[in-house]
Amino acid sequence: MNMQAIKTEPATALAKPPVASVALSPKQPVSFERYAKMAKETAARVIPPLIVVLLLGVMWELLCRRTGSTLPPPSKVYRDTKELIFDPFFDNGGLDKGLFWHISASLQRVAFGYSLAAVVGIALGTLVGQSVWAMRGLDPIFQVLRTIPPLAWLPLALAAFRDGQPSAIFVIFITSIWPIIINTAVGIRNIPQDYRNVAAVVQLNPVEFFWKVMLPAAAPYIFTGLRIGIGLSWLAIIAAEMLIGGVGIGFFIWDAWNSSHMSEIILALFYVGIVGFVLDRLIAGLGKLVTHGTSVS
Amino acid sequence: MTPYLKLDHVDKVFTRGKVSSEVLKDINLNLGKGDYVSIIGHSGCGKSTMLNIIAGLTRATIGGVILEGREVNSPGPDRAVVFQNHSLLPWLTVYQNVRLGVDKVFAKTKSRAERDEWTMHNLNLVQMTHAKDKRPSEISGGMKQRVGIARALAMEPKVLLLDEPFGALDALTRAHLQDSVMALHQKLGNTIVMITHDVDEAVLLSDRIVMMTNGPSATIGEVLDVPLARPRQRLELASNPVYLDCRKRVLEFLYERHKFVEAA
Numbered sequence: 001m002n003m004q005a006i007k008t009e010p011a012t013a014l015a016k017p018p019v020a021s022v023a024l025s026p027k028q029p030v031s032f033e034r035y036a037k038m039a040k041e042t043a044a045r046v047i048p049p050l051i052v053v054l055l056l057g058v059m060w061e062l063l064c065r066r067t068g069s070t071l072p073p074p075s076k077v078y079r080d081t082k083e084l085i086f087d088p089f090f091d092n093g094g095l096d097k098g099l100f101w102h103i104s105a106s107l108q109r110v111a112f113g114y115s116l117a118a119v120v121g122i123a124l125g126t127l128v129g130q131s132v133w134a135m136r137g138l139d140p141i142f143q144v145l146r147t148i149p150p151l152a153w154l155p156l157a158l159a160a161f162r163d164g165q166p167s168a169i170f171v172i173f174i175t176s177i178w179p180i181i182i183n184t185a186v187g188i189r190n191i192p193q194d195y196r197n198v199a200a201v202v203q204l205n206p207v208e209f210f211w212k213v214m215l216p217a218a219a220p221y222i223f224t225g226l227r228i229g230i231g232l233s234w235l236a237i238i239a240a241e242m243l244i245g246g247v248g249i250g251f252f253i254w255d256a257w258n259s260s261h262m263s264e265i266i267l268a269l270f271y272v273g274i275v276g277f278v279l280d281r282l283i284a285g286l287g288k289l290v291t292h293g294t295s296v297s
Numbered sequence: 298m299t300p301y302l303k304l305d306h307v308d309k310v311f312t313r314g315k316v317s318s319e320v321l322k323d324i325n326l327n328l329g330k331g332d333y334v335s336i337i338g339h340s341g342c343g344k345s346t347m348l349n350i351i352a353g354l355t356r357a358t359i360g361g362v363i364l365e366g367r368e369v370n371s372p373g374p375d376r377a378v379v380f381q382n383h384s385l386l387p388w389l390t391v392y393q394n395v396r397l398g399v400d401k402v403f404a405k406t407k408s409r410a411e412r413d414e415w416t417m418h419n420l421n422l423v424q425m426t427h428a429k430d431k432r433p434s435e436i437s438g439g440m441k442q443r444v445g446i447a448r449a450l451a452m453e454p455k456v457l458l459l460d461e462p463f464g465a466l467d468a469l470t471r472a473h474l475q476d477s478v479m480a481l482h483q484k485l486g487n488t489i490v491m492i493t494h495d496v497d498e499a500v501l502l503s504d505r506i507v508m509m510t511n512g513p514s515a516t517i518g519e520v521l522d523v524p525l526a527r528p529r530q531r532l533e534l535a536s537n538p539v540y541l542d543c544r545k546r547v548l549e550f551l552y553e554r555h556k557f558v559e560a561a
Contacts, residue, residue, distance in 0.1 A: 194382060197352075197354055197378070197380065197384065198386065200354060201352065201354075201374060201377060201398075202401050208401075213386065217386075
């Protein structure tokens, strides 16, 4: 997309002068202008961050190029990790795997823990939002539990499950569930009385009310919670994996540190950032799709 | 003759903590089948509370509502409501909004195809078939209210309750919709209770006008019969002496005998 935008710009710039002066066919100038406008808009969004990235890269290169610098410059990072970049799929057994396998292992843990948190979180949030007594009973407990840092749960989880895998999943679950519960509850509490009246007149039963009114009405809030939740779970998995070991991008970073492969750490951080960004966009996009037209008018 | 809908000595007291306020006191009202009754009064006189009690959304503190000889105290499709702010579900299309009620009310008595047909029939009654796949946010205020009316009508209610149905509309749209409601009443013969604060609207549409005294402890001050033949024509009525007399009597009630006391 970016490539296209950059390519089309000079073309339209060249084509513009004759169109403006002659304007014989009425159809062409419109499409040219539209392309030019689109290209301009895309360029306006893509070029500034590119320039900043380039500048930062140059700065980094200059700072780390000197002899005795503790961190590698980008050129060295590239040279060191070329193999990892171009062959993410190799698998030599044990922990010696391509980055794709590490990231996919981490994503699997997140998928398990996060899905569980989404289901349980929405259910609990609905309960707390709907029932005053459930709120009085549960809300103070949630408020205390949600302040516990994710990694503080890990020793307890390890003691309970006696295995790294379920413990990591539990940490994801316990980290991402709180914003989902709290946002769902707020969404349910904010359902307009009018919708409840409509449901009462039509005589929807509680199950129908949940699916046909509560979920769609609270969906914007629920997706806010889900989006915060996915961000937190990606934060937590990296830290948890550093401690539990095994295949996973978190332990890959820790392993690289132990063997003093700084370039690998930098590459892994880059990937972690990209994946986190994609996850966030994914949930945001899903939310947009599902809540299309839900906003009260 | 026993009345079709009867409000029997209805009192409503709202209690919050130790403070209780009596909103309605000793409301007695009888409606025959096919009657069009308007309830008019200054704001805060409890007319919406009264409608909610008939709808079953609020329970009377004392007394009750009897519909066709049976007491009703919970909401149901036999007393469908058209809400002031239309209350369409924004994530459903126009068609789905009407279909929601149809599916519940006729779940056992109509097949899928019949329910679809019935939904379209009711959208057609309010001339909204052209927008059936639009969402509420994509249609105008008047259209939303038409869909609200279709949704209520589609439940085949014994009593249709209109809660200031035209209050949020501009004057031209309002007149247009009033004519539509009159035509529907003429065609279907529904029993209708309408809340309004518009004197012209009340006289134009109703068989009887129930005038409420000011709250707290509001009650029915007077009931005025509107002996105008149907169908009624807005333009002809403008100079009709019976119409003008009815209008004058409602105005006298509202602005002389029961003048609104500011922030009482």
